[in-house]
Structure formats: structure tokens, C-alpha cells
Amino acid sequence: MNRKNHTLEYFIDLDRYPIHQLDSAEGKELLETCHAHIDNYSNCTLPGFLQQSAVDELADELRQLEAVARQVDFPATAYGWMRNRGFPAEHPRSQLFPRRCGTITTEQISSEGPSLALYQFDELTEFVRKLLNFESLFRLACPNISVRANIMQQGDEFGWHFDTNDGVVSFAIQSADVGGEFEYAPSIRSEDDENYTEVSNIFSGAKSPSKAITPPGTFFLFMGRRSLHRVTRIEKSSQCRHSLLFGYDKKPNMVFPEHIRKRLTEPKNTSFHGID
Numbered sequence: 001m002n003r004k005n006h007t008l009e010y011f012i013d014l015d016r017y018p019i020h021q022l023d024s025a026e027g028k029e030l031l032e033t034c035h036a037h038i039d040n041y042s043n044c045t046l047p048g049f050l051q052q053s054a055v056d057e058l059a060d061e062l063r064q065l066e067a068v069a070r071q072v073d074f075p076a077t078a079y080g081w082m083r084n085r086g087f088p089a090e091h092p093r094s095q096l097f098p099r100r101c102g103t104i105t106t107e108q109i110s111s112e113g114p115s116l117a118l119y120q121f122d123e124l125t126e127f128v129r130k131l132l133n134f135e136s137l138f139r140l141a142c143p144n145i146s147v148r149a150n151i152m153q154q155g156d157e158f159g160w161h162f163d164t165n166d167g168v169v170s171f172a173i174q175s176a177d178v179g180g181e182f183e184y185a186p187s188i189r190s191e192d193d194e195n196y197t198e199v200s201n202i203f204s205g206a207k208s209p210s211k212a213i214t215p216p217g218t219f220f221l222f223m224g225r226r227s228l229h230r231v232t233r234i235e236k237s238s239q240c241r242h243s244l245l246f247g248y249d250k251k252p253n254m255v256f257p258e259h260i261r262k263r264l265t266e267p268k269n270t271s272f273h274g275i276d
């Protein structure tokens with residue numbers, strides 16, 4: 001096998017995004033720009049973050065994993081971490097959205113390959129920590145959900161939802177031809193205010209969401225617990241949409257509970273994950 005030299009500069013355009021020198025004037029400027037964007041839009045979107053040759057290698061790796069992706073296919077609540085029984089039919093907590101998507105989990109990915117090599121860089125973890133303004137940030141120790149990839153084909157969609165945590169990092173690796181766009185409503189909820197009126201407006205289409213522009217190679221940090229989001233249906237595409245997702249935690253050695261890991265690693269997951 002033709003092993004690549006997986007250095008930081010092989011993966012990341014450090015001239016444009018000097019994440020290895022965050023204390024330099026250029027590094028500070030990068031952080032300032034990102035923080036302002038996070039404050040206003042609940043995300044940090046850095047196009048051209050990955051070098052083209054790295055994008056190509058990552059896309060090759062994910063393409064080879066398409067055959068073993070687990071298919072998730074069920075109607076899902078946007079509020080996966082809450083008990084949602086007993087709300088009126090039209091209430092946001094009662095609504096379900098299609099979640100149809102292929103998932104690759106960490107144990108399926110080669111430890112020699114580019115996806116796991118990119119995850120291992122302390123410079124990247126430190127950059128994310130500074131973006132989030134956390135005292136500490138660690139890569140996960142989870143054998144299944146540290147690094148994930150979403151593999152979406154024609155007809156797939158990942159309906160409206162909130163993530164269980166803020167600060168998930170994803171990389172756009174391969175786009176669909178038509179559809180498969182990331183739409184979101186920034187900071188629409190908080191732990192003190194669910195803001196159901198605005199959530200309903202997005203669900204019903206009365207209010208239009210924002211769209212993230214994420215061509216392949218884009219770094220994307222997202223506040224998904226506060227911000228409603230979805231990946232729109234892939235209407236037509238000759239190739240799958242690939243996104244690569246990296247998990248982090250404030251504490252070291254975080255492993256997701258077994259029932260969550262099981263749910264993601266079951267061969268075909270069509271179980272009802274709606275109201276319970």
C-alpha cells in the first residue's frame with residue numbers, strides 16, 4: 001500500500017489557517033475571526049481548511065467504507081435526549097422527521113488511514129478547544145463514536161434535530177449533486193428557553209433556515225445542542241455525500257454508554273426512535 005506522509009501540513013492549509021501557531025499574530029487573528037462568527041452564527045465554517053490531496057485521500061477511504069455503512073432509517077424526534085410523551089400532536093416535541101443515512105463508526109476505520117490520522121493531531125484539538133473557550137478539551141476514548149462518518153446517498157435525509165452536545169466538528173469530504181445541504185437555525189434554544197414558537201416556525205416552513213456553504217475540505221464547528229439543524233434530502237446524486245465527524249469532551253477518556261454505541265453499530269437500524 002502506498003502509505004502517505006500524514007503530517008499536519010499534508011492535511012491542513014496552514015498558510016491560510018495557522019492552527020499550529022495560535023499565539024502568533026496570524027493565529028490570534030484567525031481565532032478572533034472565528035469567535036466573532038461563532039457568536040453571531042453559532043458555527044465556524046472554514047472552507048479550504050483541508051488540502052486537496054488530503055480531501056482526495058479521505059474521500060477514497062470513505063468511498064471504500066460505503067459498502068459497510070450501517071443504514072439508519074427511522075422517524076426521529078428533534079429532542080433525542082428528552083422524554084417526549086404527552087405533548088399535543090402539533091407540538092414540536094411530538095413531531096418526527098425522517099432520519100435516513102449510512103453511518104460509519106470508529107472501529108470500522110483503519111488506524112493506518114487518513115481519517116484517524118487527522119483526528120490524532122493535538123494542534124487540531126487545541127484549535128477546537130480555543131474556539132470553544134473551554135479550559136480543557138480531549139479527544140474521546142470511545143471505540144465506536146470518537147470518529148464517525150455520515151454516508152448519504154440519493155433519497156437519504158437527516159431530518160431536523162438538536163445534537164446532544166455543542167461543539168461537534170465535522171469535515172465536508174464529498175458533496176451530493178442536488179440536495180444534501182446543511183440547514184440550521186442558530187441558537188434557537190437554550191437550557192432555559194426552548195423557544196417552541198420559533199422552532200415550530202422552522203418546522204412548518206413559516207421561517208426559512210440559514211444554509212451552511214460547505215464545499216469539500218471545509219472545517220465546520222457547530223453548536224448543535226442550541227441550534228436546530230438538518231441535512232436536506234439528496235434529490236439526485238451520482239455519488240454519496242460524505243461528512244467526517246470528530247467528537248471531543250471536556251474530560252479525558254470519555255466513552256459513550258453502551259446502549260448508544262449499540263444503537264449506532266447495529267447492522268441495520270430501523271427501530272423507532274421517536275416518542276418514548
Ligand SMILES: O=C(O)CCC(=O)C(=O)O
Nearest residue numbers: 150158163170182231243
Ligand atoms: O452529516 C452532517 O453534515 C451532519 C449531520 C448531523 O447533524 C449529525 O450527525 O448530527
Ligand SMILES: [Fe+2]
Nearest residue numbers: 162163224229
Ligand atoms: Fe446533528
